[in-house]
Amino acid sequence: MADHIDNGLIASIKALTDVVAQSVDPSNPLAREQLTLVTRYLGFLRQRLPYQFERDRFELDHYLALAKALTGLAQNGVVAGAPSLEAAVSAGEAVLLSARPTTAQVRSAIDKLTTAISVLVRCVAAAEPDLRRQVERKVTVASARLFDLQRAWYLPMGFEPDPKLVPTLEQALAAPPIG
Amino acid sequence: MQILETSPRSDQSKRSNLAHCLAPATITDADRDAPSDSFIASMRERFPTEREIDLMLNRKMKRRAGPPFLDLSLARVTEYVNSFLRDHVEGDFEVSDQKWFSGGASKIQMGFQLTWNEPGVGRSTTRLVVRMEPTESMNSTSRLREFQVLKAFAGTVPVPRVYWVDDEGKWFPEPALIYAFAEGVTKPRLVRNDQISGTGTNFGPELRKRLAPHFVRHLAAIHAFDTSSSDLSSFDMPAVGSTESALWQLNRARRVWEEDRGEDLPFVEVAANWLERNLPVLDRVSVIHGDYRSGNFLFREEAAEITAVLDWERGYLGDRHRDLAWATAYPFGHLAEDGATFLVSGLMPLDEFCESYEKLSGLTIDPKRMQFFKIFNCYQLMLSTLGTGYRVVRQGKSHQDIVLSWAGAAGYSFAEPLRLALEEVL
Numbered sequence: 001m002a003d004h005i006d007n008g009l010i011a012s013i014k015a016l017t018d019v020v021a022q023s024v025d026p027s028n029p030l031a032r033e034q035l036t037l038v039t040r041y042l043g044f045l046r047q048r049l050p051y052q053f054e055r056d057r058f059e060l061d062h063y064l065a066l067a068k069a070l071t072g073l074a075q076n077g078v079v080a081g082a083p084s085l086e087a088a089v090s091a092g093e094a095v096l097l098s099a100r101p102t103t104a105q106v107r108s109a110i111d112k113l114t115t116a117i118s119v120l121v122r123c124v125a126a127a128e129p130d131l132r133r134q135v136e137r138k139v140t141v142a143s144a145r146l147f148d149l150q151r152a153w154y155l156p157m158g159f160e161p162d163p164k165l166v167p168t169l170e171q172a173l174a175a176p177p178i179g
Numbered sequence: 180m181q182i183l184e185t186s187p188r189s190d191q192s193k194r195s196n197l198a199h200c201l202a203p204a205t206i207t208d209a210d211r212d213a214p215s216d217s218f219i220a221s222m223r224e225r226f227p228t229e230r231e232i233d234l235m236l237n238r239k240m241k242r243r244a245g246p247p248f249l250d251l252s253l254a255r256v257t258e259y260v261n262s263f264l265r266d267h268v269e270g271d272f273e274v275s276d277q278k279w280f281s282g283g284a285s286k287i288q289m290g291f292q293l294t295w296n297e298p299g300v301g302r303s304t305t306r307l308v309v310r311m312e313p314t315e316s317m318n319s320t321s322r323l324r325e326f327q328v329l330k331a332f333a334g335t336v337p338v339p340r341v342y343w344v345d346d347e348g349k350w351f352p353e354p355a356l357i358y359a360f361a362e363g364v365t366k367p368r369l370v371r372n373d374q375i376s377g378t379g380t381n382f383g384p385e386l387r388k389r390l391a392p393h394f395v396r397h398l399a400a401i402h403a404f405d406t407s408s409s410d411l412s413s414f415d416m417p418a419v420g421s422t423e424s425a426l427w428q429l430n431r432a433r434r435v436w437e438e439d440r441g442e443d444l445p446f447v448e449v450a451a452n453w454l455e456r457n458l459p460v461l462d463r464v465s466v467i468h469g470d471y472r473s474g475n476f477l478f479r480e481e482a483a484e485i486t487a488v489l490d491w492e493r494g495y496l497g498d499r500h501r502d503l504a505w506a507t508a509y510p511f512g513h514l515a516e517d518g519a520t521f522l523v524s525g526l527m528p529l530d531e532f533c534e535s536y537e538k539l540s541g542l543t544i545d546p547k548r549m550q551f552f553k554i555f556n557c558y559q560l561m562l563s564t565l566g567t568g569y570r571v572v573r574q575g576k577s578h579q580d581i582v583l584s585w586a587g588a589a590g591y592s593f594a595e596p597l598r599l600a601l602e603e604v605l
Contacts, residue, residue, distance in 0.1 A: 029281035154588035
C-alpha cells in the first residue's frame, strides 16, 4: 500500500526547506525560528504517525489497569455525584474488546477513565490517610510506564537531559501495565 | 458512597470542596474556551492568590473567547510605540532600526533605537526594547511587577534599565514594558552546545569557572535584598511564620491548570494533594526571581561577567528555596566532562553552589524546603507546558504557537523527576 500521507509530509518538508526557507528574511529571527520548528515538527510527525493508534490503545490499556486497581478503594473514597469508576472501566473494556474501535471511541474511553480517577484523587485529599496514601501511591507507581511512553514519544524534541535513560518507543509500547 | 473527612469545615467550604472534587467531571472544554463570568468567579473563589496575579488571570480569562492573535508586524508595533512615546516624551523623537528578538517561549520583544531629548542628558540615541505578551502566553504575568522589580534592583544586581511601563495596555494592545537593550549573550559562541541535551547551557570548563561566582553572588543578593527599600507595591507581602506564600503559588498553579488544560491527568492531582498538605512555613521574605538559571542572564564572554539578569516576570515575594530549587533543577544543568558531576545551571557542582550561596547571602538552605520546591517547580512546569501551552495553541492566541507546541514535549521531561520525587515521599 502506498502511503500518500507520508509522501505529503515528505513534500511539505522539502518545500519548506528548499523553497520557502530561501525567501525568509534572514534578519527576522522569529520567522527563521518558526520555520525551523515547523519543518522539524513535520519530520517528527512523519516518524510518529505510524504509531499513533498503538499509542492511544496503550493509554487506554494503562488507565484501564489503573482504574481496576483503584475500584475497591473508590467505593470508600468518592463524594456523591462523582463519575463512576466502574462505569468508566466497563466503557473502556468494551472499546478495547471491540473489533474496530475508532480513534474517537478510544480517546473518549480514556477521557472517562482519567476524569473518574482524577475525581477520586481529589476526593481522597480529605480522606483518612491510609486510603489517601493507597490511592496516591497506586497512581504514582503506575505512571512510570505512562511517562516512559510519553518521554520516548517526544524524545526527538531534545528536552531529555539524559536520553540514554529513556526507553525506545518500541520498548515503551511493549511494557505491560502496572496495576 | 461516603464522604470521609478528617476535620470539620463550614458549609461554604464543603460546597467549595465538593466543586473542587467534581471539577474534572463538571468543567468542559467549552467552559475553558469561552469562560462565563460565573466560571471565572468560581476560579477566583477556589484558588485565592496574589492580587496582581488574580488580575492577570482574570484578564486572560475574560479575553479567552476573543479572536486569535493576528497581525504581528514591526510596523504595527512601531505604531504602538510612537503612540506611547508621544504621551511620555518631551519634544520630537524618532524610532528606527526596529528588529524582532527571538528566544523565550512567551513574550513579544522588539528592539529599536530612540533618538530623543533624554532628560538630564540632551539629544541622544538609546537602544531600547519593548516587551509585551501576546493575547495569551505560557505565563500570564504582570509588566507592572516586572517594572517595579527591575527598578528596585538597579545598582544591586546587573539588570536592564527600565524606562516606562504601560501597565494597563492603554497604548499597547497588552501591558508593555520599555527597557534598555543590554549587551551580552546567553550562550557562549566558542563552546559547542550540541554535546549536551535538555535545556541547559554548556559554558565549557574555563568560562564556567569564571562565571559561576557571579551567578551565585547575584542570586544571594536578590534573596538578601531589603524589600522595604523600594516600591514593590504590586507585590503582596506574605506573612512570615505562615504557609500563605506557598499556598498563593500553589493556588496560582492549580487555577491555571483548571482554566487551561485539555485533559485530566490523575498524577497531577496526586502532586497537588501532596503539595497542599506539605506547604512550608515561610521563615523570611525574599524577592524571588522566578526563573533564575542559565539562559536567563546575559554575559560578556571575554570578560566572563554577567551584564544583565533577565526575565523577572515570574518574580514574587516569598521563599528563597523556590529559586534555589529552580536554579539547581536537573533539566537546567548538565553533567561535567567527568560524566558524573552535576553542574548547577551548567556552572558549578551542587555542594559548591550551596556553600557559596549560604556564605554570600547569610541565609541557610533547608533541605526539606528544597525538596518541597523541587516538587513544586516540576509540577508548575508540567502544568505550564501541558496545560497552558495546549490551550494557547488551540485558541491561536500567541505569536509563536509552534514554539509552545514544541515546548509541550518538555512537560513529560519534568513529569518523571516529579514522579520519582513523589514516590519517595508518599
